[in-house]
Amino acid sequence: MKFETITIKDIAKALGLSTSTVSRALRGGYEISDETKRIVLEYAEKINYRPNPIALSLKERRSYSIGVVVCEIANNFFSQAINGIESIAYGAGYHVIITQSNESYEREISNVQHLASRSVDGLLISLSSESADNSYIKNLHDKGLPIVFFDRVAKEIETHKVIANNFKGSFEATEYLIKLGHTKIAHFTNPEHLSITSERLDGYRTALNKYNIPFDERYVKYCQHGGMIQEELDNAVGELLNLEERPLAIFAAQDKLSTGCLMAFKNHDPEFASKIKIAGFTNSGVVDLFSPPITAVRQPAFEMGQVATQLLIKLIESKYPVTEFETRMLDTELIIKH
Amino acid sequence: MKFETITIKDIAKALGLSTSTVSRALRGGYEISDETKRIVLEYAEKINYRPNPIALSLKERRSYSIGVVVCEIANNFFSQAINGIESIAYGAGYHVIITQSNESYEREISNVQHLASRSVDGLLISLSSESADNSYIKNLHDKGLPIVFFDRVAKEIETHKVIANNFKGSFEATEYLIKLGHTKIAHFTNPEHLSITSERLDGYRTALNKYNIPFDERYVKYCQHGGMIQEELDNAVGELLNLEERPLAIFAAQDKLSTGCLMAFKNHDPEFASKIKIAGFTNSGVVDLFSPPITAVRQPAFEMGQVATQLLIKLIESKYPVTEFETRMLDTELIIKH
DNA sequence: TTGAAAGCGCTAACAA
DNA sequence: TTGTTAGCGCTTTCAA
Numbered sequence: 001m002k003f004e005t006i007t008i009k010d011i012a013k014a015l016g017l018s019t020s021t022v023s024r025a026l027r028g029g030y031e032i033s034d035e036t037k038r039i040v041l042e043y044a045e046k047i048n049y050r051p052n053p054i055a056l057s058l059k060e061r062r063s064y065s066i067g068v069v070v071c072e073i074a075n076n077f078f079s080q081a082i083n084g085i086e087s088i089a090y091g092a093g094y095h096v097i098i099t100q101s102n103e104s105y106e107r108e109i110s111n112v113q114h115l116a117s118r119s120v121d122g123l124l125i126s127l128s129s130e131s132a133d134n135s136y137i138k139n140l141h142d143k144g145l146p147i148v149f150f151d152r153v154a155k156e157i158e159t160h161k162v163i164a165n166n167f168k169g170s171f172e173a174t175e176y177l178i179k180l181g182h183t184k185i186a187h188f189t190n191p192e193h194l195s196i197t198s199e200r201l202d203g204y205r206t207a208l209n210k211y212n213i214p215f216d217e218r219y220v221k222y223c224q225h226g227g228m229i230q231e232e233l234d235n236a237v238g239e240l241l242n243l244e245e246r247p248l249a250i251f252a253a254q255d256k257l258s259t260g261c262l263m264a265f266k267n268h269d270p271e272f273a274s275k276i277k278i279a280g281f282t283n284s285g286v287v288d289l290f291s292p293p294i295t296a297v298r299q300p301a302f303e304m305g306q307v308a309t310q311l312l313i314k315l316i317e318s319k320y321p322v323t324e325f326e327t328r329m330l331d332t333e334l335i336i337k338h
Numbered sequence: 339m340k341f342e343t344i345t346i347k348d349i350a351k352a353l354g355l356s357t358s359t360v361s362r363a364l365r366g367g368y369e370i371s372d373e374t375k376r377i378v379l380e381y382a383e384k385i386n387y388r389p390n391p392i393a394l395s396l397k398e399r400r401s402y403s404i405g406v407v408v409c410e411i412a413n414n415f416f417s418q419a420i421n422g423i424e425s426i427a428y429g430a431g432y433h434v435i436i437t438q439s440n441e442s443y444e445r446e447i448s449n450v451q452h453l454a455s456r457s458v459d460g461l462l463i464s465l466s467s468e469s470a471d472n473s474y475i476k477n478l479h480d481k482g483l484p485i486v487f488f489d490r491v492a493k494e495i496e497t498h499k500v501i502a503n504n505f506k507g508s509f510e511a512t513e514y515l516i517k518l519g520h521t522k523i524a525h526f527t528n529p530e531h532l533s534i535t536s537e538r539l540d541g542y543r544t545a546l547n548k549y550n551i552p553f554d555e556r557y558v559k560y561c562q563h564g565g566m567i568q569e570e571l572d573n574a575v576g577e578l579l580n581l582e583e584r585p586l587a588i589f590a591a592q593d594k595l596s597t598g599c600l601m602a603f604k605n606h607d608p609e610f611a612s613k614i615k616i617a618g619f620t621n622s623g624v625v626d627l628f629s630p631p632i633t634a635v636r637q638p639a640f641e642m643g644q645v646a647t648q649l650l651i652k653l654i655e656s657k658y659p660v661t662e663f664e665t666r667m668l669d670t671e672l673i674i675k676h
Numbered sequence: 677t678t679g680a681a682a683g684c685g686c687t688a689a690c691a692a
Numbered sequence: 693t694t695g696t697t698a699g700c701g702c703t704t705t706c707a708a
Contacts, residue, residue: 018679050455055701057392074417098436117388259624286597291629356695393685
């Protein structure tokens with residue numbers, strides 16, 4: 001069943017004008033008499049005319065929509081970032097089409113291709129944890145599709161990027177644990193190839209270093225599924241608990257990892273769980289309710305979404321190919337919970 | 339800057355064929371020689387041709403996209419429902435465009451109008467807590483735009499609806515609190531005019547009734563902003579704490595209300611908070627970490643999204659106007675935490 | 677100041 | 693089996 005609709009033609013016919021005159025009146029064109037313009041506008045208003053955005057897109061060869069690729073919208077960081085994205089996009093007249101990769105590389109490719117096949121004017125991407133080869137994105141970018149990365153960025157693609165100060169955030173969180181007296185601090189993180197992984201690992205190592213605490217590779221748990229699969233965390237926690245030197249503190253590099261590893265500890269050994277101190281990246285709004293408490297490294301998700309979108313729209317609306325790109329780094333915030 | 343692109347014309351020119359022949363070959367049309375078809379397909383593959391969905395939309399007068407209007411994607415229930423929506427839509431070849439009302443009526447209207455102005459084939463809506471007058475949706479629906487409601491539905495609009503068994507879920511949660519020995523049970527809920535509000539209130543009252551516990555209006559807190567503004571909850575909790583007969587248990591009718599009122603209790607009186615028993619609707623994935631624990635009424639969010647999308651696509655693809663509508667009710671699950 | 681006509685990419689009825 | 697043509701809704705030269 002079809003959704004009935006009013007076109008410019010209907011107005012033209014009703015008013016005994018040509019479609020081009022109506023079009024000009026509607027766009028507020030200059031080359032038209034005030035009288036005609038008034039009549040057209042009034043009538044259009046009366047019958048509640050809405051231009052067909054699809055026809056406009058075809059004509060202008062752009063869709064006034066931007067595509068977003070994140071791993072999971074149920075993740076607090078991303079849902080907050082999306083709010084930031086929408087706040088800017090909406091104001092600038094753009095639709096936002098959100099897709100999720102669920103940390104699957106295959107799904108990510110499919111989403112990007114779908115979006116790119118000319119239905120969006122630009123792309124906002126945070127890579128999935130499975131994504132190792134980003135050449136397909138590079139292809140698109142080379143062809144001229146505006147792309148801005150945020151959070152999980154691709155090193156090898158030269159474009160605007162928006163990230164949190166992952167090094168500093170990780171350093172501060174680790175230092176906080178150290179100052180509490182901890183020396184046996186494990187680290188839960190994403191797969192190695194992600195940008196955020198090395199940056200956060202770096203902050204962790206540097207803090208250990210500063211306080212002369214040896215770095216122990218066995219304390220670092222790379223989670224291939226980024227915490228999407230609880231079993232992975234349960235296994236990692238099991239391994240830690242089997243070490244002769246059990247860690248007594250954890251620094252987790254991501255939302256799902258922070259909460260997921262706390263759950264894993266609770267599952268394995270509830271009593272031990274209450275003794276362990278966890279600090280981790282999370283943008284959860286209910287972190288106050290957790291027990292044992294989690295000290296949170298909070299990313300400015302909303303602002304990151306905003307900045308990324310501003311950069312993208314600048315790219316889209318630029319008349320000339322852009323060759324100068326910038327990387328914006330925003331500070332995290334350490335929220336201490338006892 | 340424009341994103342360069344390959345059209346059917348390019349293929350036609352390169353192969354010395356007409357565009358219609360190429361089109362037929364691409365669509366796997368029957369009236370075409372296998373040889374020509376092969377050549378076209380091979381060439382299209384080689385140059386990585388992608389049809390322009392916008393041109394297709396204009397031609398077919400549909401966009402293969404569906405619009406979703408929810409109050410907030412950062413809400414667990416909705417993000418899970420969206421996953422369900424996407425799983426079905428994606429499989430059926432539809433894009434999903436997600437918009438948020440942030441519980442604002444004005445924003446909801448703007449989103450719906452934007453989506454409806456012909457860029458989507460159908461709409462999936464869960465009403466914002468501010469929405470009292472839905473006549474603008476009714477208008478759209480009367481004009482033939484396929485619409486399916488889920489979760490928060492409009493009574494006065496006749497179309498498919500997908501809801502949780504709110505009555506039963508509320509009854510069970512309240513009964514659970516009663517069986518624990520509670521008689522002073524407060525109820526945090528959404529604004530009165532929402533469908534879910536009356537259904538859940540009804541379950542609460544019926545349970546009280548069954549056990550001869552008098553219903554006390556002062557124990558019912560309607561939260562106009564559905565928990566989006568913490569201050570509202572703080573005030574409501576303050577009022578409860580000022581009663582001579584403080585409630586010792588809470589039944590909260592919604593995700594943000596469950597966690598938000600626990601936070602409010604912790605803010606006001608941490609010690610009292612640890613004594614109070616909370617049961618409430620929530621689809622949080624970290625409910626295991628809360629302290630004091632929250633017994634959860636979990637809605638089958640993913641399935642609800644799936645069912646709603648199936649119904650919507652059926653509506654969209656129906657050749658004749660549909661006049662028989664159904665309301666699907668799915669059961670909730672009570673997850674008890676001590 | 678207005679109208680006629682072409683064209684954005686694609687499909688489909690009609691002709692050849 | 694293939695090509696020609698018109699048209700989806702709109703904007704924009706070009707002519708009048």
